[in-house]
């Protein structure tokens with residue numbers, strides 16, 4: 456009798472968890488052994504992380520226990536950190552042990568892209584995980600406490616966000632909402648607090664609808680955010696940032712939201728990568744590796760115009776659906792499906808009650824967009840955990 460094929464899924468982010476959930480529905484008893492590996496025993500909702508990072512929401516609301524999402528009788532969950540992928544040997548090395556696979560799904564997410572800018576790795580903070588946002592939240596509060604002991608150090612009250620892409624914009628929206636609460640709590644004059652959002656491109660949210668970008672900037676400026684557009688960060692130091700214009704801004708808090716790249720282990724494993732990401736074939740497999748699927752921020756999918764689609768939760772989830780179907784197809788010997796991305800739109804929050812978005816061909820802004828953002832978030836909770844998860848973690 457032939458051996459049951461082994462599927463190993465690396466990462467329980469959007470791509471990994473949705474693949475696991477779909478596989479547990481699709482596969483028949485004894486058709487495959489499926490193992491899901493993740494660093495933590497929880498899945499985190501990356502699209503919420505700007506809120507706990509600023510302290511406008513509790514980190515608990517952005518994470519879900521993985522065992523509440525998967526059926527342990529169908530999927531083995533291994534809580535461990537992947538340290539190496541060995542595609543030639545069909546093995547994955549974990550911090551505690553080794554896993555062999557017949558089919559591999561890589562959904563390890565992205566890493567901050569620092570473009571070699573000196574000091575960013577050492578001195579800037581990134582919004583990447585539950586642990587990183589807990590740190591940012593505590594760090595921000597601590598700056599207020601420190602200022603009370605050293606009132607001449609206004610750099611403690613200067614917050615720099617590097618990059619005005621969607622992550623930067625969503626974070627400054629939350630931070631601007633949080634500052635008045637912190638000023639009240641620590642008896643600090645709000646006029647001493649500065650939030651800078653620094654963007655290298657000629658506009659915030661490069662490539663997005665200009666009318667909505669203008670709306671977003673107005674909302675955020677009215678909340679106290681200062682934009683420095685067409686201004687690249689050249690260096691990050693323990694004292695703040697140096698800009699390409701020659702200006703120095705002193706700050707004890709630099710949050711880097713300047714973009715992401717793929718997981719470093721992909722390059723190390725010998726896959727061909729572009730900014731650490733693997734350009735997958737139409738079935739979502741790594742070229743030359745017909746048993747390795749790559750999802751989400753680790754992958755690149757080209758648009759019909761020949762440009763990479765931006766890495767988002769939306770594309771990761773759509774990839775996961777096809778990846779699961781193709782794994783089942785490969786095991787059963789049926790034809791594989793080609794992945795075709797169907798963008799449903801983009802909605803970005805600007806803090807309490809404000810957002811911008813394009814849904815289908817319709818532009819939305821203000822309260823309507825903020826409600827749409829909540830709907831998108833609730834839909835995701837429903838997809839992975841049904842009504843019980845919506846009721847437990849949903850923010851209404």
Ligand code: FAD
Nearest residue numbers: 466468469470494501502536537564751752766767768769
């Ligand atoms: P991730 O969701 O990043 O998951 C990777 C998983 O792998 C994690 O569970 C991690 O713990 C695990 N992992 C990593 N390394 C290891 C290791 N070595 N060993 C074991 N496990 C490991 N996209 C949208 O479409 N809409 C939005 O509104 C949106 N908002 C965003 C807001 C913020 C603040 C941020 C930062 C991003 C946002 N994005 C949004 C982008 C979106 O979150 C990412 O594109 C998406 O999370 C990518 O999914 P993924 O499955 O590739 O990886």
Ligand code: NAD
Nearest residue numbers: 618620621622653654655656687688713714765766802803
């Ligand atoms: P990004 O790559 O989209 O934006 C990074 C920004 O940093 C760019 O505008 C870039 O010009 C700027 N930048 C780069 N180097 C710089 C420098 N030296 N100085 C100043 N600015 C610099 O990255 P992101 O915002 O983290 O988004 C990552 C992905 O997640 C994207 O695909 C995005 O669409 C997605 N996302 C989506 C949402 C949403 O849909 N609501 C929210 C957050 C993130």
